[in-house]
Amino acid sequence: MLGLMQDRPLALPHVFHRAEQLFGHKRLITAEASGERVTTVAEWAVRVRRLATVLDSLGLSADARVGTFCWNTDRHLELYLAAPCTGRVLHTLNIRLFPEQLVYIVNHAEDEVVFVDRSLLPLLWPLVDKFETVRHIVVIDDGAEHEIPEDPRVRDYEELLAAAEPFAGRFTVEEENSAAAMCYTSGTTGNPKGVVYSHRSAVLHSLITLTSDAFALSERDVVLPIVPMFHANAWGIPYGALLAGADLVLPGPNMTPEAIVGQLERHRVTVTGGVPTIWMGVRPLLADHDLSSLRAIVCGGSAVPRSLSEAYREAIGVPMLHAWGMTETSPIASVSSRRSHQEEWSEDERADARARQGQPVPFVDLRIADPESGEELPWDDRATGELQAAGPWIAKEYYRGEGGGAQFTKDGWLRTGDVAAVDGWGFVRLVDRTKDLVKSGGEWISSVDLENEIMAHPAVAEAAVIAIPHEKWTERPLACVVVKPGRSLTAEELIEFLTPRVAKWWLPDAVEFIDEVPKTSVGKFSKKTLRDKFAGYTLPS
Amino acid sequence: MLGLMQDRPLALPHVFHRAEQLFGHKRLITAEASGERVTTVAEWAVRVRRLATVLDSLGLSADARVGTFCWNTDRHLELYLAAPCTGRVLHTLNIRLFPEQLVYIVNHAEDEVVFVDRSLLPLLWPLVDKFETVRHIVVIDDGAEHEIPEDPRVRDYEELLAAAEPFAGRFTVEEENSAAAMCYTSGTTGNPKGVVYSHRSAVLHSLITLTSDAFALSERDVVLPIVPMFHANAWGIPYGALLAGADLVLPGPNMTPEAIVGQLERHRVTVTGGVPTIWMGVRPLLADHDLSSLRAIVCGGSAVPRSLSEAYREAIGVPMLHAWGMTETSPIASVSSRRSHQEEWSEDERADARARQGQPVPFVDLRIADPESGEELPWDDRATGELQAAGPWIAKEYYRGEGGGAQFTKDGWLRTGDVAAVDGWGFVRLVDRTKDLVKSGGEWISSVDLENEIMAHPAVAEAAVIAIPHEKWTERPLACVVVKPGRSLTAEELIEFLTPRVAKWWLPDAVEFIDEVPKTSVGKFSKKTLRDKFAGYTLPS
Known part of the structure; x- marks a missing residue:
């Protein structure tokens, strides 16, 4: 017997239309070379609608891969919605990949267009002649002074938008399992491998960032994602902030500690997220800035040093909120947020718990297994085994079958390649990579x-x-x-x-x-x- | 092009196994005639596993409708999971329906078994001979002294559980659109109509209760749902609390203001939910009890009187959190939680906003339309029209086609029958029922x-x-x-x-x-x- 609920696809058009309809007054603030640009979600939404028309006018295929080579900006966020809402696939290119890796992934994904921030042109342009399927390079002028090549493939983002009518009506994506975005692993061995996110995985993963024991994103938040939008969905923060209706502050190309702490203070940011290196850089500046608005500093990408987290707790009262995941897990798989059993603990014991990778978020299952026999191991914080993950936003294979399925178990779980112990509360503790x-x-x-x-x-x-x-x-x-x-x-x-x-x-x-x-x-x-x-x-x- | 994410169904077995694996130490506290029963999620989970075996041993069909005629108790929560996790359909019978309505819905749903609290036997037993498909009446002895009839159909819940082996392994439901539960509208006109929830709708709706701007259920919460589990999923709180890992306090049959306020105080409850009538009854007792642990009082079922909400805010610092929905919407469709644009408002203006039905939650779309022409009306707080709803946990039709689809628009939205205005922030204000x-x-x-x-x-x-x-x-x-x-x-x-x-x-x-x-x-x-x-x-x- 079937349920009798509406067949509404879980798809990114909902995120766009919700933001446009309910949160048009909320702010998007982007740091550029020439200063900060402040716009509203309503203005941004009109630009997304124009961009949708541009994607059509460029003659892209119905499911074209749309490459982006951009910093965290409102423009990049326009691409984050316009590409998947028109059925295309957002392909974020990691600007930190080696040149030969970039060429490989652009060709492997068969990108038809690459949108590039002007400040990043010097990294990208020398590779363009090796891109086999790219027909357009659209330059987003972020005020950098790098010369724009005279080349028939090069187009100007603002000129294209100005010439386009905003798409009217509602975006629709009927098949929630269709591809919305893709991202390649940075690949410590072999070629980068493509992870393909679906609309379903993207919206479910976004919703998780709103839940209490994950990031608890709310309409009242002001969110600054330092984690790059060019890799692993910036931890789900951009889509999550739109879904929640939070203000978004975006750091653009200037990632110096001074610039970051300035934005945190000036805009009374409540939630931010970045890798430990960022927070190591910002740490010496804490004493000279008022960061009292911060309620959560999400940290991940690599293990969070306990001492770093404690330094923040001592300086501003807010320790790191350690989240764990990888490109293949969208990436949020576990979060080390506070639990009731820690209430009686000493601050020292809590710091130990915070340095762990935390408990799986809802809809994600984790287990540890002997990497050879596959036997599942107990959660006693002593047994260590390969961490494996299952859930609706976890990869089941790589694009075009790369890797031959070696990273997936017979029963369909992702083999993360991490070695972990899990304690009786379900808190993960990574100890190594399997291959190391x-x-x-x-x-x-x-x-x-x-x-x-x-x-x-x-x-x-x-x-x-x-x-x-x-x-x-x-x-x-x-x-x-x-x-x-x-x-x-x-x-x-x-x-x-x-x-x-x-x-x-x-x-x-x-x-x-x-x-x-x-x-x-x-x-x-x-x-x-x-x-x-x-x-x-x-x-x- | 399809995404390459795992095909994991959104289904209630995940809620069960998550609670069992991560939150076994959390408490379930149920008030009974003889005092309070305190148990753990781990003990409860073993009983769910036994109950799964019992459902098989009773010879129920693979998709049998399993009727429950019960208060809010840990036993009822066992049925909430065991029925859908074994592929059956939980059919909560509203104990407040008229006898002829109860007979109608049991026969219309073709319930094969009804689980009944002993204290509710006098309401149910006189109707049993009119139940056409019910083969078993399983009595849950809650300490009431009502006589248990000697009848071959009558079985004892505890005896059945004691004789059953716990189901081993993981529950699986492959098709997320299969029916998980059903509930009939109370029906102000005509016969009650059946709403059939799917596994997908149930888990998505549960997840919404964890989001910041809805109820923000967290592992650190102690949750007391006074809203009955026998109607409209108790606003998603039971499944939500399990998914979050919160402690659950359940009031059982004693719904007096004294009993409720006693539980709120004694167990340091943080989140509770009930209809306005409940809170009117509790109000005179506020001064004599320490309710400082409360952070949210969810209120719905009918419009929340502004004066009632203000009385709570003045007495204990916590106003009502107004949620709106109906049986057909699972029920959470909108919540009137605080928004950033209210920060500058006076307490009086905020009270006005809190008395509205609030903003649609993520994944739900609302609109107002002229009930005759169907034309969509603007959100200017002046235009009033029929409130219509769309989303993955909103009904698309009634069980067995009852009502002939009159309550649904051509494009598949639910016609709620409520008349509303919506302001520029997307906050709904109900003004009437269309038919009134x-x-x-x-x-x-x-x-x-x-x-x-x-x-x-x-x-x-x-x-x-x-x-x-x-x-x-x-x-x-x-x-x-x-x-x-x-x-x-x-x-x-x-x-x-x-x-x-x-x-x-x-x-x-x-x-x-x-x-x-x-x-x-x-x-x-x-x-x-x-x-x-x-x-x-x-x-x-």
């Missing part, structure tokens, strides 16, 4: 934990641990260590330092001193590069 | 507004206004007035009182004094009965 674990004698050594212990040595600037094949133990750890300028350190001194701090069988079999730890395009440790460098390495017997 | 409007000379007279003016006379106990056919003006108002005991009032005195208060053409053409305004089974004015009584009435010329 050192498998020694049937047990696992967490490379991340070992690195943290090594980096606790006062002479160490940074360190990465990789596994080296070993005849007897399968694998053993090699520590790759960068010594701080002006300091010295020997392998023996380091081992002596570690001996009281880790289990004896965790002690590295060798220490190599290097100049720096290689990084990926988005700034993460590239252990792949290190493994290549030390391929064939012989451990001392 | 008086259509005079091409204009409408709101019977509700006119009644309010009449009831402002100090000698009037209650009053209802109905339309009487009129040759020249189409219709003219007749006032049916109940005078307070010991007071006297003439028609002339009333008209004189009204003259400075309403437009001249709103003045009733006649006044009839009656002993009481007839009521429906759920306590609303039955204007149908009045119209029948005054059929053929001749207005003075």
Whole structure:
């Protein structure tokens, strides 16, 4: 027997029309080179309607991939709605990818057009001749002074909008499972892989950002997403803010700590979100600014250092709100918000809980499993296994079948590649990436934990641990260590330092001193590069 | 092009397994005749699993309608999950319906079993022989002393559970549009009509109760739904509380103001919900109880009197949070929560806004339309029209096609039968029911507004206004007035009182004094009965 409820698709046109109808008076504030632009949702909505007409007039296919190479701006937000509301697929290009990766993903997605901020032209233009399917480069003039190439493919965003009539009537997307947006993983191994979001996943994920124990976005909020709109939907904040009716403050190209803290203070921002690096940069400025309006600082992208979160709590009374997810999970999968069982805890215990990746949000299921046998492991905070995720905004495969399904289980869960323990409250604690674990004698050594212990040595600037094949133990750890300028350190001194701090069988079999730890395009440790460098390495017997 | 997200159904098993896995330690507190029963979600979940086995062992069909005739209790909450999680359809029977209506809906839904609280047996048992498809009456012993009939159809709930093994593994419902629950309208005209909720509508509607600008249910809440679980999903609070992981306090059969205020105080309840009548009853007790834990008093079911809301705000600092909806809308369609544009308003203006029915929640669309031409009307707070609703938890038709679709527009929106104005912020203000409007000379007279003016006379106990056919003006108002005991009032005195208060053409053409305004089974004015009584009435010329 079927229910008798209306067959209304869960689709982004609802988000657009809701914002236009109910929240036309709310503000969109964007920082540009020439100052701040303040506009309203009503004015923005008319521009979205014009842009919809522009997409038609450019002759794009019905499901064209629409590339964007943009900062967090109101213009980018116009594209966020106009592309999917007209049936096209918003393809956010991560400006931090290596050039060859950018060329790869534009061609792989078969983008027909790329919208680019003028300030980002120098990064994009040298690659344009390698884009096989791109027919238009639409330049959004953000006041940067970079020269605009004279080329028949180049169009001006404002000229196109000015010439277009606003689309009249309501946008419709009948099939909620149709593609709304896509984003490629930054790819620490192999080529970037495309994740394709549906309208259904996008609106459900947006709604989650409004729930109390996630970000609790409300009409009364003023929201500043520092997390880039060019990657992983900016954690769902742009769509969520529109759905809630919050004011949006957008930082544009100027991501200096001074610019960010200025916007936070000036606009009485209540909710913001960014990666730990951002908050490390802002931290020294806290004392000189009034940030009393802030109620939540969402932090994710990598593990939130406990000390950073505590520094904010001590300075302004607001610790980090750690959220966890990845491109493949839209990305919000878990949030470490406060729970009633913590009421009796000490501030210290709460800080420990806040440094965890938190509890799955509604509609998301998480489990940990032995990465080889697939056996599900208990939630006792001791057992560690591969974290796997299921839910309506979690990927089931990559675009065009890339990766051959290796990252998905037989029963359809995403293998996140993270290794985690989960406590009895369902709070996740990441310990490593599966591929970075050192498998020694049937047990696992967490490379991340070992690195943290090594980096606790006062002479160490940074360190990465990789596994080296070993005849007897399968694998053993090699520590790759960068010594701080002006300091010295020997392998023996380091081992002596570690001996009281880790289990004896965790002690590295060798220490190599290097100049720096290689990084990926988005700034993460590239252990792949290190493994290549030390391929064939012989451990001392 | 399709999205590549997991095909996870939006279905109630997720709500159950989430609560069981993450919130096993949370409390369920139920008031019974013999005192309060405190249990945990973990213990409750085992009982749900046993109950699932019981439903099989009773030989129910795969999609059997499972009737419940119960108060708000943890047992009723067991049925709320066990029935839909095993593919059956929870059919909550409104204990306030007239006996012939109850017989009608049990037979119309073809219930195979009815679960009944022992304290409600005297209402149900006399009807059982008229139930055509019911094979089992399962009595939930709530400590009431009513005799349990010796009859082969009668089974004991606890005995059945004790004999059943808990269902092992995960519940699955593959088709999210399959029926999860049903509820009949109380029906002021004609027979009650069945609304059939799907799994999809139930979980989406539950999620809405967690969003900031709705009820903002959180894991840290202690929630007391006074609104009955036997009608309209208790406003989504039971499923919402499970999804959020809140503690639940359930009032059982004792709905006296003293019992309610005792539970609110004793359990430090943070969110509660009930109809205005409940809060009128509790109001005199506010001064003697510590209700400082309360953060939200959800109120709906009928318009919230501004004075009642203000009395609560003045006494305990928490006004009513007015939510609007109906059986056909699951029911949450709009909520009158605080908005940023009200920040600068006076407390008086805010009180006016709080007395409105509020702004549509995410995923719900509302519009007002001329009930005859269907033309959409502007949101200027002046134009009034029929309120129509669309969204994934709004009915598209009634069970077995009852009503012939008259309550739905050609484009699939629900015609709510309410007449409303909407202001520029999208805040709804109900003015009447469409069928109660008086259509005079091409204009409408709101019977509700006119009644309010009449009831402002100090000698009037209650009053209802109905339309009487009129040759020249189409219709003219007749006032049916109940005078307070010991007071006297003439028609002339009333008209004189009204003259400075309403437009001249709103003045009733006649006044009839009656002993009481007839009521429906759920306590609303039955204007149908009045119209029948005054059929053929001749207005003075």
